[in-house]
Structures are given as C-alpha cells and as structure tokens.
Amino acid sequence: MSHHDVVILGGGPAGTALALELKRHAPDLKILIAEAAIATDWRIGETLAPGAVQLLNGLGCRDHILRDGAIEGVRSQAAWGSDRPHAHDFMFSTRGSAWHLDRTSFDEALRAAAEAAGIEVWRGARFLSAVAEAAGWQLSLDCQGRRVEIGARFVADATGRSARFATSQGSRRRFADRLVGVAALVRLRDGAIRDHATLVEACENGWWYSTALPDGLMVLAWMSDSDIVHHHSSARLGPWLAQLRAAPLTAARAATANSAERIFTWPARSHCLDHVSGRNWVAVGDAASSWDPLSSAGIMKALRTGKLGAFVLLDAIRGVDGGGAKYRRLIEAEYRHYRRDRRTVYRMERRWSGSAFWQRRHAAEPFDREPAVHFAGEP
Numbered sequence: 001m002s003h004h005d006v007v008i009l010g011g012g013p014a015g016t017a018l019a020l021e022l023k024r025h026a027p028d029l030k031i032l033i034a035e036a037a038i039a040t041d042w043r044i045g046e047t048l049a050p051g052a053v054q055l056l057n058g059l060g061c062r063d064h065i066l067r068d069g070a071i072e073g074v075r076s077q078a079a080w081g082s083d084r085p086h087a088h089d090f091m092f093s094t095r096g097s098a099w100h101l102d103r104t105s106f107d108e109a110l111r112a113a114a115e116a117a118g119i120e121v122w123r124g125a126r127f128l129s130a131v132a133e134a135a136g137w138q139l140s141l142d143c144q145g146r147r148v149e150i151g152a153r154f155v156a157d158a159t160g161r162s163a164r165f166a167t168s169q170g171s172r173r174r175f176a177d178r179l180v181g182v183a184a185l186v187r188l189r190d191g192a193i194r195d196h197a198t199l200v201e202a203c204e205n206g207w208w209y210s211t212a213l214p215d216g217l218m219v220l221a222w223m224s225d226s227d228i229v230h231h232h233s234s235a236r237l238g239p240w241l242a243q244l245r246a247a248p249l250t251a252a253r254a255a256t257a258n259s260a261e262r263i264f265t266w267p268a269r270s271h272c273l274d275h276v277s278g279r280n281w282v283a284v285g286d287a288a289s290s291w292d293p294l295s296s297a298g299i300m301k302a303l304r305t306g307k308l309g310a311f312v313l314l315d316a317i318r319g320v321d322g323g324g325a326k327y328r329r330l331i332e333a334e335y336r337h338y339r340r341d342r343r344t345v346y347r348m349e350r351r352w353s354g355s356a357f358w359q360r361r362h363a364a365e366p367f368d369r370e371p372a373v374h375f376a377g378e379p
C-alpha cells in the first residue's frame with residue numbers, strides 16, 4: 001500500500017491550488033492528487049473573474065495556464081432590472097480583465113503545473129471511502145475499475161459540490177436554494193462576432209448568461225430552480241428554446257450560432273458545509289461552499305480557498321493548533337457576505353414580482369455579524 005503525506009481528492013482548481021501552495025512551502029512532502037476523471041469532459045464555469053490571474057501568478061503558473069487560447073474579456077453586460085443592458089468595463093479595473101476559458105484545458109493545465117512541481121497526479125482515481133487511523137487515513141479509490149487502498153497522513157476534500165470525503169465523515173451541506181443551469185455549447189457561424197462579452201439577462205423564470213469561448217464557441221446557460229425547470233420540462237431542447245425566446249438579447253446572440261444539438265443540466269445550488277475541516281482533513285473550493293454562478297467567482301474562490309487550505313494543513317503538519325478553526329470562521333464569514341451580496345443583487349430585479357423564482361430571492365434571510373479572522377502562517 002502506497003503512503004503519502006497529503007492526498008488531495010479532486011484535481012480541479014481548488015485541489016491543484018492547494019497542492020501547488022503546499023509544495024511551495026514544504027517541498028519535501030509527498031503529495032498525491034487523486035482525480036476521478038481521466039480527461040475532463042466539457043464543463044461549464046468558464047469565465048475567470050478579474051483578480052484570479054494574480055492568484056495564478058502567485059502559484060507560479062499564470063503564463064502556462066493562459067497561453068492556451070484563453071480569451072481576454074474587457075467588458076461584461078447585464079440586462080438586470082431593466083431590458084436595457086448596462087456595460088461594465090474591466091479596462092480601468094485595478095484587478096485586470098476577465099478571461100474566458102476552455103475549462104477542459106484550464107483544469108488539465110493546472111494538473112500539468114502540479115506535476116511539473118513534483119506532485120503526483122493519478123487520473124481516473126475516484127475516492128470511494130475512508131477509515132480514520134491513529135496516524136491519518138486509509139483511503140479506498142476506484143482506479144478505473146480496480147480497487148486501490150492507499151495511506152495518507154492528511155486529506156484534502158476538493159471533490160467539488162459533492163464534498164464526497166467531508167460528507168462521508170458526517171459533514172452536512174446546508175443548501176440555500178435549488179438553482180440549476182441548463183446550458184448548451186454552440187459554435188458561432190462564420191462571420192459572427194467572436195468577441196461577445198459576457199451577457200447576463202434576467203427573465204421571468206430566472207436568468208440567462210452567455211459568453212464567447214476559445215475556438216469559436218459560445219456557451220448559453222439558463223439558470224433557474226430545479227422545480228421550475230421540471231415544471232416547464234425545460235431540460236429538453238424544445239422547451240429550453242422556448243425559454244430562450246423570453247430573453248431577447250440572448251436569443252439575438254444565439255441567432256449568430258449554429259443551433260444547439262444537446263443541452264446539459266448542472267446543479268448550481270449554493271451551500272456551505274457545517275464542518276469544513278476536522279482532524280487531519282480540510283475541505284476546499286466548492287466542496288467547502290459553493291456559490292451562485294451569478295457571482296462569477298467560483299473558480300477564483302476555489303483557487304483562493306485551495307491556497308488557504310494548504311496553510312491549514314501546514315499548521316496541522318507542524319503541530320500548530322487552531323488553523324482549522326480559523327479557516328472555518330473565514331469560510332463561514334465569506335459565505336455570509338456572499339449571501340448578503342447575492343440578495344442585494346437579486347433584489348435589484350423587480351420586474352416579475354409574481355414569479356416564484358424572484359419571490360424566493362426577494363424573501364428575507366437573516367445575517368449575523370461576521371468575526372474578523374487573521375490567518376496565522378499566511379505570508
């Protein structure tokens with residue numbers, strides 16, 4: 001049975017950021033990333049918010065990541081609260097531009113950067129179960145149909161929204177809504193404008209977002225609640241196109257592309273774990289808390305909490321107490337801030353007060369005061 005100092009379950013942005021940060025501070029650690037996918041299928045979540053590039057820079061992999069066809073986005077538009085779109089320019093932002101990514105290559109480039117830094121990456125290695133031992137963990141993985149047992153002193157859960165490890169240890173996801181994304185990836189026709197800024201457009205049953213991607217592609221996603229999608233049968237192409245017609249600016253963009261052949265449904269619920277760390281483990285990225293895609297901040301949060309998770313493990317490795325508790329307060333405070341901001345933004349849209357989607361988002365939520373957190377060990 002192989003043994004590692006740290007096993008990171010999930011090789012998305014959070015898992016790879018944690019691995020890179022840990023390796024930078026403790027080069028002698030034996031670190032393994034166990035990633036379930038062999039190669040990442042197409043997935044949604046492609047706009048890297050302004051500020052994320054600085055995080056990639058800090059991880060030493062900015063140029064490597066952004067050289068493979070990512071498109072710089074200098075503007076976003078929102079038809080929110082009014083049918084006239086408002087533009088937001090990043091040109092004068094101190095945090096720089098947004099970047100439209102091909103998520104498959106982005107995630108793979110992060111894993112390649114981890115390998116280049118001396119971190120072992122197993123692709124096609126799905127976490128199944130864990131048994132706590134005196135000196136850490138015994139983990140069972142499904143490695144392409146073969147059951148493999150490995151040992152780890154510390155574990156990081158970076159399995160995304162499923163929080164597979166944390167929930168197996170009794171942590172519960174506290175959900176705030178039932179949001180899903182129903183999306184298509186379409187190819188722009190020859191001659192179509194290829195610099196479509198990200199467009200967000202509110203409609204009666206939710207909101208749409210569309211953005212150009214590398215290689216002449218565009219993503220069109222309708223965000224709504226799962227029961228509303230079910231009620232309108234809109235996870236099927238015909239009814240989905242009917243919803244698209246209710247968003248005229250997005251529909252006009254869609255007309256510049258070939259018609260969608262398939263649509264995909266993604267869970268997009270907001271949640272926070274009731275315990276984001278425990279003895280010899282920490283959860284990072286979407287596993288710890290996942291946010292509404294309206295924030296456009298999921299990847300950046302994954303990179304940031306991945307880096308913070310590395311400090312929690314460094315504290316634990318060095319026998320420093322309290323790292324996990326500080327991290328928990330930070331994630332909870334951040335989540336409270338996020339929910340307050342989200343409510344403010346949703347309350348700006350008042351055109352469909354009879355719609356269940358908007359009524360739910362206008363309802364009051366309690367918010368506590370968040371404690372100030374200083375993170376020991378962070379440079």
Ligand SMILES: Cc1cc2nc3c(=O)[nH]c(=O)nc-3n(C[C@H](O)[C@H](O)[C@H](O)COP(=O)(O)OP(=O)(O)OC[C@H]3O[C@@H](n4cnc5c(N)ncnc54)[C@H](O)[C@@H]3O)c2cc1C
Nearest residue numbers: 010012013014036045047127160181285286293298299302
């Ligand atoms: C509809 C939609 C649109 C979005 N749009 C944006 C956007 O424009 N910009 C943005 O910043 N964010 C966006 N997001 C959010 C963004 O996709 C996530 O926040 C981000 O991917 C989180 O990164 P992560 O590393 O925590 O998790 P993930 O990216 O989900 O990575 C988790 C990894 O763990 C692996 N895994 C899962 N289970 C196991 C297991 N049992 N064992 C081993 N490995 C496992 C998975 O294969 C995956 O590679 C969007 C989300 C949705 C749903």
